[in-house]
Amino acid sequence: MTLLEIQDLHVDYRIAGGLLPAVRGVDLTVGKGQILGVAGESGCGKSTLAGAVLRLLPASTAVRGRISLHGEDVLGMSWGRLRAVRWSAASIVFQGAMSGLNPVHRIGDQIAEPILLHGTPAQRKAGRKALAGKVGELLESVGVPAWRAQSYPHELSGGQRQRVMIAMALACEPDLIIADEPTTALDVMVQAQVMALLKSLVTERGVGMMLISHDLSVLSHVCDRVAVMYAGRIVEEGPAGTLFTDACHPYAKALAGAFPVIGDMASRRAPRGLPGDPPYPLDLPGGCPFHPRCAVAIEQCATEDVRLRPAAPGRAAACVHVGVASESATALENLR
Amino acid sequence: MTSVHPVLEVRDLHVGFGPRKGGVPEVRAVDGVELTAERGQIIALAGESGCGKTTLARTLLGLAQPWRGQVLYHGTPLDYRNSALKAYRRKVQLVLQDPTGALNPRRTVYEAVAEGLRIHRVPGDERAKVAQALSLAGLRPAENFFGRYPHELSGGQRQRVVIAGALVLNPEVIVADEPVSSLDASVRGEILALLMSLRDELGLTVLVVTHDLGLAWNIADQLAVMYLGRIVEIGRTEQVLAAPKHPYTEALLSVLPETRHREPVILTGEAPDPRHIPDGCRFHPRCPALTDGRAQRAGVADRCVGEPLQMLPLHRAHAAACLLPGHVGDGIAGAAGGVPTGVTAS
């Protein structure tokens, strides 16, 4: 049974001006022992997707589609069942989690909390004191010395707090970990350590992971597959190793092209953005939502609802140029 | 403003937390930093998580006070009286590391950006200024974001509101702590390009704390690398990235995907603790040059462990605080380079 399966997910936020469509039809799966990477423009719906999986979005939000965890329908779960599932079956490391710690409690107590509530019966019975060793181990596993359990959040640096949140998400040994920008505040060395830890959970314990990151090099090195989102949809999906070096979708290509490569003189003192405005969810362009910014757009892009289609073996992309021979393919080739 | 002095200068800076013993605080978060930022310079500051970067940034803004050493603005030591600090913070803006913590959840985007204009009673069309700052930061059309609250924004959108709040005052200096870490490569590129054009056109000075060495490669003139409260290496970005001198910098660069052809050096040993700074070179308990015999062969291993190492002085092209030959601590490079005043042993 697939660990996580999402089908045709739609999420609309309720805001003053009406409904804001943040996720507009996403399908994806994460199997046991698999890491799925998710990348995409700021505001394209990645965190919304993550929050939807554990129903952590504001109550007014409209969520449609199907999310199943171990075959169980998440959207139909009772709150009690949902509470039991969070932490122990699936846990999430929130983006910007460093401000998610409670300022008045020591961090050791905060890590122990989910274990006391959702851990094994033995752990729950043993109580807080008995968990000190476990808490220390969790901290050390993310490179934070065990004595930090005694510290308050304000006594920790940004990266230390971020690692505390990762330790907390691992505390109840969940089968699925959703990590939303888990290493943004970490230096490359510590980041490599944390990624190695997460990867070992995946390979040794068969944990499944959804990893949201702007760091394309982390994604291509850590994940099995990667999905690139734009304006609430997946626009390309494929193997992590080649997706960014050989992207099919013009947006995925532009994203990869904007990523600086140290040592490459072309990007020295030449930061690159993407021309045009990011799409505004309340006022999305018709047709392919990328068309106003796309260098290879053709007439039909403004009107046709372009859906994901096979682009190569194991690869899908939502672009009219994909999967057809001739001129279109040449246009794409020239972009490369 | 023109002046013979650098815009910002940091001398012998020591900042700590916790109770003091013999005048020295328990936690020595910044422990001997010298740094200058000239007008129009873009300096990137990298270093291990917990090494003191945010503390240094906060001290530059007068949000924390050093227990030793000082921060100078155009050659004048910071005046910590409220009115003076207020005037200073109109010119020198801080972009905080954590955008969620930096924004007041009960204030709209408009109010968050307009706040600086109101505090400093900036004349002119407030609405137009707020709109311009937001759209420069990539939140377009700006009006669509005016009435939104922080929780109604994505992580990267929040970060851009904080950036807009700094830009709206047309500062002379921006001290930015991981300003673009939650932005995708293309939005990041747009904001970095904006910082560069503000530098080129208006002489903006930027000190940017970042873990992203690609960002340094993208925009920084100089790159400084910190370890346990000190700058251990500084130089032109190209030099530091292409030919790192300090063993810590070497290790850091070795784990980058771009250098996968090199053997990655994963540092072992305890994470450093600013309450117990090692004697000798503060990196020695984890230094690969000490374990692989390089320090031994150079005849410096004993000093690495036992002799206090100088703080890295100012005004050097490319320097590292290390005893290995050719570095500042070796006594040769230091003598030849005309070490300026303010050099002290720790």
Ligand SMILES: Nc1ncnc2c1ncn2[C@@H]1O[C@H](COP(=O)(O)OP(=O)(O)OP(=O)(O)O)[C@@H](O)[C@H]1O
């Ligand atoms: N609670 C909310 N109410 C209304 N709109 C929201 C809410 N949360 C997010 N949004 C909007 O939904 C869209 C998607 O946001 P989301 O946080 O999922 O983006 P993201 O892909 O995670 O971006 P980032 O990379 O910047 O974190 C954005 O346009 C955002 O402004």
Ligand SMILES: Nc1ncnc2c1ncn2[C@@H]1O[C@H](COP(=O)(O)OP(=O)(O)OP(=O)(O)O)[C@@H](O)[C@H]1O
């Ligand atoms: N208020 C405080 N009380 C005690 N210790 C503190 C306090 N603030 C920071 N520290 C400690 O000082 C050191 C430096 O913290 P700082 O936040 O400056 O690090 P940083 O370099 O910004 O790290 P990061 O990259 O993780 O954000 C850390 O070891 C931290 O635990």
Ligand code: SF4
């Ligand atoms: S469908 Fe058209 S507009 Fe969209 S990415 Fe492909 S070429 Fe560009």
Ligand code: SF4
């Ligand atoms: S001084 Fe010695 S211990 Fe310190 S970095 Fe250099 S070689 Fe390593």
Ligand SMILES: [Mg+2]
């Ligand atoms: Mg997000």
Ligand SMILES: [Mg+2]
């Ligand atoms: Mg910090």
